[in-house]
Amino acid sequence: MKHFFSISDVDNLQGIVAEAIDLKKNIAQFSELGKGKTIGLIFFNSSLRTRLSTQKAALNFGMSVIVMNVGSDGWKLEMEDGAIMNGDAAEHIKDAARVMGAYCDIIAVRSFAELKNRDKDYAEDVLKSFMKYAGVPVINLESSTLHPLQSLADLITIEEYKKVKRPKVVLTWAPHPKALPQAVPNSFAQWMKNADVDFVIACPKGYELAPEFMEGVALTHNQDEAFEGADFIYAKNWSSYQMYGQIVSTDLAWTVSAEKMALTNNAKFMHCLPVRRNVVVTDEVLDADYSIIIPEAKNRVTSAQVVLKRILTAMQ
Amino acid sequence: MKHFFSISDVDNLQGIVAEAIDLKKNIAQFSELGKGKTIGLIFFNSSLRTRLSTQKAALNFGMSVIVMNVGSDGWKLEMEDGAIMNGDAAEHIKDAARVMGAYCDIIAVRSFAELKNRDKDYAEDVLKSFMKYAGVPVINLESSTLHPLQSLADLITIEEYKKVKRPKVVLTWAPHPKALPQAVPNSFAQWMKNADVDFVIACPKGYELAPEFMEGVALTHNQDEAFEGADFIYAKNWSSYQMYGQIVSTDLAWTVSAEKMALTNNAKFMHCLPVRRNVVVTDEVLDADYSIIIPEAKNRVTSAQVVLKRILTAMQ
Amino acid sequence: MKHFFSISDVDNLQGIVAEAIDLKKNIAQFSELGKGKTIGLIFFNSSLRTRLSTQKAALNFGMSVIVMNVGSDGWKLEMEDGAIMNGDAAEHIKDAARVMGAYCDIIAVRSFAELKNRDKDYAEDVLKSFMKYAGVPVINLESSTLHPLQSLADLITIEEYKKVKRPKVVLTWAPHPKALPQAVPNSFAQWMKNADVDFVIACPKGYELAPEFMEGVALTHNQDEAFEGADFIYAKNWSSYQMYGQIVSTDLAWTVSAEKMALTNNAKFMHCLPVRRNVVVTDEVLDADYSIIIPEAKNRVTSAQVVLKRILTAMQ
Numbered sequence: 001m002k003h004f005f006s007i008s009d010v011d012n013l014q015g016i017v018a019e020a021i022d023l024k025k026n027i028a029q030f031s032e033l034g035k036g037k038t039i040g041l042i043f044f045n046s047s048l049r050t051r052l053s054t055q056k057a058a059l060n061f062g063m064s065v066i067v068m069n070v071g072s073d074g075w076k077l078e079m080e081d082g083a084i085m086n087g088d089a090a091e092h093i094k095d096a097a098r099v100m101g102a103y104c105d106i107i108a109v110r111s112f113a114e115l116k117n118r119d120k121d122y123a124e125d126v127l128k129s130f131m132k133y134a135g136v137p138v139i140n141l142e143s144s145t146l147h148p149l150q151s152l153a154d155l156i157t158i159e160e161y162k163k164v165k166r167p168k169v170v171l172t173w174a175p176h177p178k179a180l181p182q183a184v185p186n187s188f189a190q191w192m193k194n195a196d197v198d199f200v201i202a203c204p205k206g207y208e209l210a211p212e213f214m215e216g217v218a219l220t221h222n223q224d225e226a227f228e229g230a231d232f233i234y235a236k237n238w239s240s241y242q243m244y245g246q247i248v249s250t251d252l253a254w255t256v257s258a259e260k261m262a263l264t265n266n267a268k269f270m271h272c273l274p275v276r277r278n279v280v281v282t283d284e285v286l287d288a289d290y291s292i293i294i295p296e297a298k299n300r301v302t303s304a305q306v307v308l309k310r311i312l313t314a315m316q
Numbered sequence: 317m318k319h320f321f322s323i324s325d326v327d328n329l330q331g332i333v334a335e336a337i338d339l340k341k342n343i344a345q346f347s348e349l350g351k352g353k354t355i356g357l358i359f360f361n362s363s364l365r366t367r368l369s370t371q372k373a374a375l376n377f378g379m380s381v382i383v384m385n386v387g388s389d390g391w392k393l394e395m396e397d398g399a400i401m402n403g404d405a406a407e408h409i410k411d412a413a414r415v416m417g418a419y420c421d422i423i424a425v426r427s428f429a430e431l432k433n434r435d436k437d438y439a440e441d442v443l444k445s446f447m448k449y450a451g452v453p454v455i456n457l458e459s460s461t462l463h464p465l466q467s468l469a470d471l472i473t474i475e476e477y478k479k480v481k482r483p484k485v486v487l488t489w490a491p492h493p494k495a496l497p498q499a500v501p502n503s504f505a506q507w508m509k510n511a512d513v514d515f516v517i518a519c520p521k522g523y524e525l526a527p528e529f530m531e532g533v534a535l536t537h538n539q540d541e542a543f544e545g546a547d548f549i550y551a552k553n554w555s556s557y558q559m560y561g562q563i564v565s566t567d568l569a570w571t572v573s574a575e576k577m578a579l580t581n582n583a584k585f586m587h588c589l590p591v592r593r594n595v596v597v598t599d600e601v602l603d604a605d606y607s608i609i610i611p612e613a614k615n616r617v618t619s620a621q622v623v624l625k626r627i628l629t630a631m632q
Numbered sequence: 633m634k635h636f637f638s639i640s641d642v643d644n645l646q647g648i649v650a651e652a653i654d655l656k657k658n659i660a661q662f663s664e665l666g667k668g669k670t671i672g673l674i675f676f677n678s679s680l681r682t683r684l685s686t687q688k689a690a691l692n693f694g695m696s697v698i699v700m701n702v703g704s705d706g707w708k709l710e711m712e713d714g715a716i717m718n719g720d721a722a723e724h725i726k727d728a729a730r731v732m733g734a735y736c737d738i739i740a741v742r743s744f745a746e747l748k749n750r751d752k753d754y755a756e757d758v759l760k761s762f763m764k765y766a767g768v769p770v771i772n773l774e775s776s777t778l779h780p781l782q783s784l785a786d787l788i789t790i791e792e793y794k795k796v797k798r799p800k801v802v803l804t805w806a807p808h809p810k811a812l813p814q815a816v817p818n819s820f821a822q823w824m825k826n827a828d829v830d831f832v833i834a835c836p837k838g839y840e841l842a843p844e845f846m847e848g849v850a851l852t853h854n855q856d857e858a859f860e861g862a863d864f865i866y867a868k869n870w871s872s873y874q875m876y877g878q879i880v881s882t883d884l885a886w887t888v889s890a891e892k893m894a895l896t897n898n899a900k901f902m903h904c905l906p907v908r909r910n911v912v913v914t915d916e917v918l919d920a921d922y923s924i925i926i927p928e929a930k931n932r933v934t935s936a937q938v939v940l941k942r943i944l945t946a947m948q
Contacts, residue, residue, distance in 0.1 A: 028352075036663070038688060038691060040684065048391075048415065048416075049415055051382075051384065052382055052384065052416065052420070059354060064691045066683075066684055066687050066688070068680070068684065075678050075680075075906065078909070082910070083909065084909075085908040085909045085911050086908065086911050087809070090906045091680070091905065091906030092909050095906065095907065095918075095925070098929075099681055099684075099905065099926070100684065103681075103684040103685055103930075103933060104684070273407065273411055273415065274391065274407030274411065274412070275407070275408075275411065276401040276402065276406070277394070279400060279401050279402050293411070294414050294418060297414075297415045298418045301419060347668070362707055364723070364731065364732075365731055365735075367698075367700065368698055368700065368732065368735040371698050372670060372698070372736075375696045493718045493719070589723065589727055590722045590723030590727065591723070591724075591727065592717040592718065593710070593715065593716075594715065594716040594717060595716060602727075610730050610731065613734055614735075617734075617735060
């Protein structure tokens, strides 16, 4: 594996999930795999799970970790090629990326969508610039439109908790007071489409994902219908792709409740966290036995581990 | 030792002080004690001594350290059970704590009093939530009402510098331009009451600590009287408990000066730092030979070390 | 080497450059040199290259690294001796420095000029206080008036890329939208004066550096003339020393362009970064083969390494 930007960097989905689960048990064997190597974690945005789990995964391989909060620790970066840089940005991303790549063996980057300009967000300039200029492997810690370490962790969790060979997995939109990026649902759709699951997206009208992510996916605007027979309910809010970055609905009828969960086939409940309790989903669901949000969060270490292992191995 | 939240987590005060002093000399023997283990330092507030000394102590045991500044690195946490989270807070503390506990072997947390609602501060919701939900040992890096790593460091320092078996120790209030929490004086009182010292608190009227901390403690509103015969002067500002969070006095007559120190039995001067020079205490005192503020600060590594040692040993 | 504050801490310029280049090849031999030792990196200002390269260099020696962002992680420090601290500053630098020195084996500090009071900036109070009070070796990560780790990296880079025994090196002022400190040009001048190069400074009138740095240095206000026969062009903006901290010129005729570079003896182009593209220097120059900004940035690890090696060796 050279970079880990999206599912396209994984040749065999079944293989990486199996390897990840295996690695969990045998991580102690690899405590020297990254020895003498440094990973730079570059955050353009806040992070808790990603920050801690990626560090933990790197430390498990004996790597050194350097964390850089761009903005608070550094300065604003220019993204545009050919810009006359007489404004706020003190450094061009191409220079920053080349320098970070010169100091680190692997670079991992978080950079959220701004939700102002759809074309700009979907161009994925920040991550693509890092991949183009850093000269070292780049890991996506959630970009404008994708969050593959989350999706891989989700798939690992589904593999661990599924009771049937081909479970029904429902991604349901849920209400939220703020406009959020589409990275998690986009990525989840991309991975589920390619996994051995029956995948359905339930959302209000106007919340369909970008065509490239909806293609070939079952869609319904009826949440109850989607929940019937489901083995996994994956709740998440996102803002509209069509009315880009807008909140089109705040309908609390979409909040995931115990009554809704009762429609399913004893489904497990999943969410990537952080979660707005009693808005996205009720306390009753989050704190129920069928809620697997904590094992899911723990698998963020697992997904980071298997990705780092593949990258470190390819570097040898 | 499971958690280190307060003095109640220490079964034998003499024992832990002796162990701490012994550990200072033999720390090299324990350089592998925490190998493969990760401590997460979670800061809801600024920190210098605590940040550096706790990291240093953990590194001395070969542990990995992950530092997280909530607020600047992360987001606002919801504290209330059952809250409908449609406001500022992006994550409930119970979820954040469970996730942090999933990634770290030990969690250490700093969370100051807000000084707005006394009951809320004294309920110690943040630390108690971490202890309830994290699923791993939790260390108090200064909570709303307690700062036990400081008090333990103070007691170690007194043990090292005392010239008589049972020294007279005076905690004196001193003026300060800002309203400060009661954590340091509360904790100091709690530890001194249980130590082999004659303990006196001197403060202006209206600055008495909460009843649970004053109980059984000699109190005077006459600073000069308190200083007579003292072996240790411990200066600190705090805001009022009665008029909760208010500045009731700014009387500069309470500033600790060389003239005041002359009333004592050649007392050593102590302060937990940071200290407002020439407001809380004069330069002359802070820079005198009898000022032991730097050895006291160094003992913050010592107290963190012995606490980590006990927790790591209990985990084995 | 005790401290690394300026060129004065280096006894033999040729020697340290040779040692640095040699160390690059043999760094693996020294992976245990700093084992068990902790370096504290104290940032009063933003940093990318310095933050990452100094960490990388320390990690290469097996050191532990503690990073502290004063301001965001801590609080404002009082600089004035004898101050009555009833204002914003919560701690005096002399106490903070003594405490940091108590926890770390080496302290490295970044503290920029404020560009308000020339005498204050040129007094170098912050770095001098750390050297006076910390009680451990102190490394300058860019102070008000000097940036010696950058200058050493620059000299190493010149040594590696020069084609003649005594190359002509031109430091040229270039326009910039913000008022910048004089630390980089001051320091560069100081190191070049003492190196085996023909050194020229080109700047508009009013941009002459402080007398101590200009002394013995060839000066011209004609950029084209300076470029003739040059082997290295080192571009940098700085604010005026005479009209202290002011922007005296924004003349874009001083922007370094390919046409200007054509006047030279096939000169290499250098800049310490971050650089404002198409203001300080054009994209065409920065992206040309003769641009050595990335090897120059990489040598920030090299210069930090040789300095740390000398300090660590002196501590043994």
